[in-house]
Amino acid sequence: MNSKLSLSSTAMMNDGHKIPLIVGDGTEAPQGKTTQDVILWALESGYRHIDTASRYDNEEDIGIGIIRSGILRDQIFITTKIWDMDQGYESTLKAAETSLSKLQTSYIDLLLIHSPRPGPQKRVESYKALQELVKRGKVRSIGVSNYGVKHLKELMNIDPEIIPAVNQIEIHPWNTRKDIVSYCAEHNIIVEAFSPLTRGKKLNDCVLVGIAEKYNKSTAQILIRWVILNLNLLQCLQNNFITLPKSINKKHIIDNTKVYDFVIEEEDMKTLGSLNENFIAGGMLNILVF
Secondary structure, three states: OOOOOOOOOOOEOOOOOOEEEOOOOOOEEEEEEEHHHHHHOOOHHHOOOOEHHHHHHHHHHHHHHHHOOOOHHHHHHEEEEEEEHOOOHHHHHHHHHHHHHHHOOEEEEEEEOOOOOOOHHHHHHHHHHHHHHOOOOOOEEEEEEOOOOHHHHHHHOOOOOOOOOOOEOOEEEOOOHHHHHHHHOOOOOOEEEEEOOOOHHHOHHHHHHHHHHHHHHOHHHHHHHHHHHHHHHHHHHOEEEEOOOOOOOHHHHHHHHOOOOOOOOOHHHHHOOOOOOOOOOOOOOOOOOO
């Protein structure tokens, strides 16, 4: 692992745009001042990737938080998503305009289809709309979220003008999704790992706690570091990984950045990698059935 990585490091996506590489702030905070404060804390801590979605119903507060930070727009990478009920060609275009308005920005850095659940026809229509938004200059990069291999193959089979730059899926030691990660690597699609902290559901796992004590780190820091190292290994691509931990706690937001001063030994990486049980922490139904 490159020891020079920092919160300002970026990766090159397949469309030529750069995405902040290290620990994007996965924002799913409630409306109001809480979200605005989370954004301020994150940006003050050095985060430059803000991840949200129309489904989270907090885009307006995120926009306010970004403006309050005083950081120039071109120094912040914003990801948002098209929710299931908004999928379809015209409705996707309309939903993107709504997100732009709420975020108070003239462009979105990365726009994703939130899930494959609405079915094949709407998936195709929505992706065509994303491509149109790129042509109009409203969106810079496009991709998908919660897509399994069959959904990615379906998309590639329509021979899109713009290959998805990102697939955002849940990844942690209890849900490794090696098949999806390998397929994405084969097609130069960056994998973003959401819920790497299992939404707190596995932070007290005895195996994880033992490893954390060994490195004098929190269990959350171990999980973030594991995701970074594991995705790098599985994708066989240097620096081709993003991890999106979520927190509304200021201390945790800061602590989540302190994961680059140690490397987990190979034996411990294997131990964590052996824990897979296809455990879904994020609440999304099994993506492979849609």
